[in-house]
Amino acid sequence: MAHRLEIDGVRRVFPGRAFGGPSVVALHGLSLTLDGARPEIVAVVGESGSGKSTLAQIALGLDDPSAGTVRFDGTSLGRMDEGGRVRFRRAVQAVLQDPFSSFNPFYRVEHAAILALVRFGLAPDRRAARSILADACEAVGLNPADTLGRFPHELSGGQRQRLMVARAMAMRPAVLVADEPVSMVDASLRATILAHLAAMRDAQGVSIIYVTHDLTTAYQVADRLIVLYRGHVVETGTPEEVLKAPAHPYTRLLVDSVPWPDLARPWGRVPKVADGAPVADGCPFRGRCPDATAVCARMPGPAVLSPTRTVRCHLHRSPPA
Ligand SMILES: Nc1ncnc2c1ncn2[C@@H]1O[C@H](COP(=O)(O)OP(=O)(O)OP(=O)(O)O)[C@@H](O)[C@H]1O
Ligand SMILES: [Mg+2]
Structure with a gap:
C-alpha cells in the first residue's frame, strides 16, 4: 500500500538558553508532502544551521513541532494510537546525521536491527534477520563478517554511517528520511550508496527525504529540491x-x-x-x-x-x- 507523509505548516522554535538568550526559529511554517503513489527523492539543501536536521527529526516524529502537524496516512503523529505508531515506526526509517547516537554502545551493532526485523515480521528468526542485514551491508560496501558482531566504538564514523543506511534499507521502508547519509563516506562509495537509494525508489517505491549540504549529490539523485535558508523555504x-x-x-x-x-x-x-x-x-x-x-x-x-x-x-x- 502506498503511504503518504504530510508535513504541514511546521514551525519549530527552540527556546533561548537561561539568562535571556534569544529563542531560535529553526523552521518557519514548512510544508512538504511525500505521496507514496509517486515515489520520489526530495533533497533538502541549505547551509549549516538552516533547519535541515530539525525538519528530519520532526518528519520522523523524534521531535515535536511548535505549530503545524505531521500526518502519516492522514493521521497526525500526535494523535496516533499504539498500532499506528508501530506501523509508522516500521514504514518510516531514519538515517540520522550523527550515526553514533543511533547505536546503543552496550550492544553489538546488529542488535537493534535484528530485533526490529523479527518484531516487524520481516524475518522469521534472528538467523534470517542477520542474513538480511548482511546482504544490506554488502550493498553499502561493508563486509558483514568484519562489521556485524562489533561494538559501535569499534567502527569508524563512515562505517557506522553505512551501517545505518544498511539497517534502514533492510527494513524495506515506505519512506526514508536520510540526514546527511553519506557525508563521512568517500566519493566512490558515496555514488554506490546513492545509486542504491535511487534503486529503492524505483524498485520498491520508497519515497526519500535526502538531507544534504552537498548540491552535487542532490543534483545527481533528487527529483525535487527544497532550498532552506534559516528555516525558510526560499526556492523549490x-x-x-x-x-x-x-x-x-x-x-x-x-x-x-x-x-x-x-x-x-x-x-x-x-x-x-x-x-x-x-x-x-x-x-x-x-x-x-x-x-x-x-x-x-x-x-x-x-x-x-x-x-x-x-x-x-x-x-x-x-x-x-
Ligand atoms: N536542541 C536544540 N536547541 C536549541 N537550538 C537548536 C536545537 N537544535 C537545533 N537548534 C538550532 O536550530 C537551527 C537549525 O539547526 P539544524 O540542526 O536543524 O540545522 P542543519 O541545517 O541541520 O545544520 P547542519 O548542516 O550543520 O547539520 C540552528 O540555529 C540550531 O542552532
Ligand atoms: Mg543537520
Whole structure:
C-alpha cells in the first residue's frame, strides 16, 4: 500500500538558553508532502544551521513541532494510537546525521536491527534477520563478517554511517528520511550508496527525504529540491531548474560556492558574505543579499515560476494566470 507523509505548516522554535538568550526559529511554517503513489527523492539543501536536521527529526516524529502537524496516512503523529505508531515506526526509517547516537554502545551493532526485523515480521528468526542485514551491508560496501558482531566504538564514523543506511534499507521502508547519509563516506562509495537509494525508489517505491549540504549529490539523485535558508523555504524545483538557473540570490550563492566539474564554470563568483544578523521580518536573506532593495523589508510571497518551481524573492513574480 502506498503511504503518504504530510508535513504541514511546521514551525519549530527552540527556546533561548537561561539568562535571556534569544529563542531560535529553526523552521518557519514548512510544508512538504511525500505521496507514496509517486515515489520520489526530495533533497533538502541549505547551509549549516538552516533547519535541515530539525525538519528530519520532526518528519520522523523524534521531535515535536511548535505549530503545524505531521500526518502519516492522514493521521497526525500526535494523535496516533499504539498500532499506528508501530506501523509508522516500521514504514518510516531514519538515517540520522550523527550515526553514533543511533547505536546503543552496550550492544553489538546488529542488535537493534535484528530485533526490529523479527518484531516487524520481516524475518522469521534472528538467523534470517542477520542474513538480511548482511546482504544490506554488502550493498553499502561493508563486509558483514568484519562489521556485524562489533561494538559501535569499534567502527569508524563512515562505517557506522553505512551501517545505518544498511539497517534502514533492510527494513524495506515506505519512506526514508536520510540526514546527511553519506557525508563521512568517500566519493566512490558515496555514488554506490546513492545509486542504491535511487534503486529503492524505483524498485520498491520508497519515497526519500535526502538531507544534504552537498548540491552535487542532490543534483545527481533528487527529483525535487527544497532550498532552506534559516528555516525558510526560499526556492523549490527540479534539480535541473534550481541548480542550472538558480532564481533566489541565496541559491545562486550556494551554487557558485561549489567547485563543479565543469572547468569553464567560475567558482566562488559571488563572494561569500559573512552571515548577517538575523532579521526580525522581511526577507531573511536581505542582510547578505547582493540584490537587496528597500522592498525586501517586506517578506516576499512565493512566486510560482513553473508547475514544479517556486521562489520567495521580490526579484520574481508569478506570471499572470
Ligand atoms: N536542541 C536544540 N536547541 C536549541 N537550538 C537548536 C536545537 N537544535 C537545533 N537548534 C538550532 O536550530 C537551527 C537549525 O539547526 P539544524 O540542526 O536543524 O540545522 P542543519 O541545517 O541541520 O545544520 P547542519 O548542516 O550543520 O547539520 C540552528 O540555529 C540550531 O542552532
Ligand atoms: Mg543537520
